Amino acid sequence: VAANFEHDFDNYMYLRVSATHGVTDQVQTDYGDINLERARYALDVVDDGQGGYMCADQIARISGCVPFNPFALNGISNDAVDYLSADTGLKGEVQQTVLNATLSGELDFSVTDNVMNIGFASGIEYREEKGQETPDPLRQAGIARGNQIAKTKGSFDVVDIFGELNIPIVEQLNINLAARYGDYSSVGETFNWTVNIDAPISDSFRLRGAVATAVRAPNVSDLFAGGAATSAIVTDPCNGIDAASTGNIAENCRSIDAIQRRIDNQGAFVLTQVESQNTSGLLSGSEDVGEEKADTLTAGFVFIPEQIDGLQLSVDYYNIEIDDAIAKTDRTVILNRCYSQSPSNFDPDCGGLVRRDGRTGAALDVNAASGNENKIETAGVDIDISYETALGSGDLYVAFKIKEHDYFVRDGINIKYRLPINIAQASLGTKIEVPTLDGYYEIEIPPGTQTGRIFRVRGRGVAQLRGDRRGDLLVLIDVRIPKKLDSQQQKLMNELGESLPETFEDDEDKGIFDKFRSAFTN
Numbered sequence: 001v002a003a004n005f006e007h008d009f010d011n012y013m014y015l016r017v018s019a020t021h022g023v024t025d026q027v028q029t030d031y032g033d034i035n036l037e038r039a040r041y042a043l044d045v046v047d048d049g050q051g052g053y054m055c056a057d058q059i060a061r062i063s064g065c066v067p068f069n070p071f072a073l074n075g076i077s078n079d080a081v082d083y084l085s086a087d088t089g090l091k092g093e094v095q096q097t098v099l100n101a102t103l104s105g106e107l108d109f110s111v112t113d114n115v116m117n118i119g120f121a122s123g124i125e126y127r128e129e130k131g132q133e134t135p136d137p138l139r140q141a142g143i144a145r146g147n148q149i150a151k152t153k154g155s156f157d158v159v160d161i162f163g164e165l166n167i168p169i170v171e172q173l174n175i176n177l178a179a180r181y182g183d184y185s186s187v188g189e190t191f192n193w194t195v196n197i198d199a200p201i202s203d204s205f206r207l208r209g210a211v212a213t214a215v216r217a218p219n220v221s222d223l224f225a226g227g228a229a230t231s232a233i234v235t236d237p238c239n240g241i242d243a244a245s246t247g248n249i250a251e252n253c254r255s256i257d258a259i260q261r262r263i264d265n266q267g268a269f270v271l272t273q274v275e276s277q278n279t280s281g282l283l284s285g286s287e288d289v290g291e292e293k294a295d296t297l298t299a300g301f302v303f304i305p306e307q308i309d310g311l312q313l314s315v316d317y318y319n320i321e322i323d324d325a326i327a328k329t330d331r332t333v334i335l336n337r338c339y340s341q342s343p344s345n346f347d348p349d350c351g352g353l354v355r356r357d358g359r360t361g362a363a364l365d366v367n368a369a370s371g372n373e374n375k376i377e378t379a380g381v382d383i384d385i386s387y388e389t390a391l392g393s394g395d396l397y398v399a400f401k402i403k404e405h406d407y408f409v410r411d412g413i414n415i416k417y418r419l420p421i422n423i424a425q426a427s428l429g430t431k432i433e434v435p436t437l438d439g440y441y442e443i444e445i446p447p448g449t450q451t452g453r454i455f456r457v458r459g460r461g462v463a464q465l466r467g468d469r470r471g472d473l474l475v476l477i478d479v480r481i482p483k484k485l486d487s488q489q490q491k492l493m494n495e496l497g498e499s500l501p502e503t504f505e506d507d508e509d510k511g512i513f514d515k516f517r518s519a520f521t522n
Contacts, residue, residue: 013105021097026133029089030146037143038084041065088144092133094220099126115168122163130155131220147229150282154224156186158217174198182215186223187291190215204306208316209299216292222326222370223289227282233431234279235332236363237339242268247499249339252346258361275362283328286369294322300382310388317381325374331366333373336424340492375480380404407435413462413471418478421445426479436460436473443475451479 005017041060045067048054055065066083069075076084102123110117132153142148162180169175176196183189194212201207238253243263245253254260259269300316338350349355355365386399409416419434429447433440436457443455454476461471485493 009105011105013103015101015103017101019097019099022095024094026092027089028091029087031087033086033088033138033144033146034084035086035138035143036145037141038065039068042068042080042084086138086144088136088139088146090133090135090139090149093131095128095130097126097128100124111167111169114171118168119166120164123161125160125162126157127160128155128157129220131224133226142229148282149228150226150284152221152224152226152285154220154285156184156217156220156223158182158184172199172201182217184217184291186287187217187289190217190291204304206302208301210296212296214294214296216294216326218285218289218291218326218370221285223285223287225283225285225370227284227367229280230283230331230368231278231280232331233277234281234335234363234366235428235430236271236276236279237336237428238269238361239271239276240268248342248346248495249336251343252339252341252348255343255346256348256356256361258356258358262361269361271362275360279331279363279366281331281366281368284367284369286371289326289370290324290372292322292325292372294320296320308387312384312386314384315381316384317379319379320377322374322376324372325376326370326372327374328368329371329373330422330425330430331368332428332430333422333424334366334368335363336428337488337492340495378406380406408437410462411474413464413469414474415461415471416474416476418476420478420480421449422480422482426450426477434473434475437462441473445477449477449479451477453477 001022002020003018005015007015009015038060041055041057042065044056045053046056053067055061055067057065064083066077066080068077068080068084100123102121104119104121106117106119108117132151134151134153135149136144138144139146139149140151160180160182162178164176164178167175167177174197176194176198178194178196179191180193181189181191192213192215194210196210196212197208199207237249238256238259241250241253241259241263243254253269254263262269297319298316300314303313305311305313334350334353338347338354341347353367354363356362357364380403382401382403384399384401386397388395388397390396407417415437417434419432421430421432425432425445426449427447429449430445431442432445433442434457438460441457441460443457454474457473457475459470460473463470482489
């Protein structure tokens with residue numbers, strides 16, 4: 001639903017008032033799934049006394065349980081299929097309401113008599129966002145084949161006040177200034193601005209550039225997502241702890257009865273392969289997440305040669321840096337932060353995020369929520385070439401756009417990718433999915449990985465022309481040092497620094513710059 005009102009004033013002012021309300025509904029149904037809870041009952045069978053089998057659980061039998069044998073030919077009857085099969089899906093709805101009033105026009109003022117008057121636009125906008133997603137009961141309970149998904153529901157609103165000035169300085173220079181203030185019900189007050197320069201030096205050559213800040217507030221999913229199950233590998237800081245281990249992590253680990261019992265009985269708390277690979281968890285939203293903040297710079301030119309009618313060339317450099325980027329906190333980082341606390345402040349449940357097996361001490365669940373812990377940087381050059389000419393009775397348009405890839409660098413048939421990791425991931429090791437031309441591929445980062453180390457993923461590069469060979473993906477590790485630490489993080493880093501030697505001598509560290517130079521220079 002949309003409504004719009006416009007009015008032109010006599011003094012070259014223009015008023016536009018608009019209102020919109022939109023609703024998007026989603027209904028998804030997936031057929032052919034299986035009820036895992038019923039499957040558990042149907043696999044637990046006993047002799048029925050008549051030469052056959054029946055479900056062992058009496059209540060399950062009352063509910064219609066039918067045994068099945070997945071290892072036998074014709075071991076699943078039609079009745080068993082009816083008992084086990086389930087249809088899954090979800091229902092979702094997104095609503096948006098926007099009210100906007102904008103006044104624009106020209107001021108009765110110019111910088112000089114040779115240029116146009118200063119133009120302006122200002123206004124106010126109200127926006128409300130609502131969203132909800134309800135999976136079927138089986139997926140919410142985690143007893144279907146897909147990952148467990150919890151229900152999501154939430155809303156927020158914002159009032160924005162904005163203004164813009166277009167200031168012609170001289171005939172060959174225009175400056176555009178813009179600013180926006182926002183007041184969100186979710187993250188509070190925000191502010192961003194833009195300074196844009198447009199310099200038409202001549203009819204064929206124009207310079208342009210901009211410096212700006214930007215803000216992205218968290219959406220409904222970032223704030224209120226109920227959680228989706230994950231089973232990605234988690235590195236447990238308690239793994240390997242024994243009676244002689246020192247430090248906060250060791251003391252906190254031994255304070256858990258199940259871990260201490262294993263140390264007493266086995267000499268150390270060492271996870272089995274099954275235990276280390278079966279830590280599940282939920283990735284959810286968080287109402288504590290804040291806004292992303294970006295600084296951007298663009299500079300370039302447009303060239304339209306007079307000698308070649310219809311040809312246009314533009315080249316633009318861009319540099320974008322996003323602080324406090326929204327992402328789910330790495331679950332290994334959650335464990336490390338929790339267990340690095342002073343023993344007097346240690347919470348074995350880590351604020352409700354961690355659940356351990358009361359018998360074995362293994363971490364069964366580690367949950368993670370949205371946070372502002374990422375930093376994203378990108379820079380490059382966009383080249384755009386277009387050509388337009390008459391062709392018979394019609395027109396021919398030819399355009400070439402050349403843009404650097406956001407994160408891949410090509411070297412012949414090989415692809416290079418720089419992988420930033422944090423100190424904890426480099427020190428303790430982890431598994432990370434990296435992008436390739438064919439989707440994502442998981443690589444293992446061993447403990448003690450240094451900046452400059454290169455991991456080669458065979459066959460994930462570019463296909464060789466007139467040949468069957470494919471190049472490789474070269475992953476260069478870039479250990480990122482945090483620029484800002486809160487008081488707790490500073491305390492943890494000081495404790496770590498006191499426990500480490502002042503210098504390191506490791507032959508494996510030699511040659512880092514050679515690796516870096518060979519991987520990212522042509």
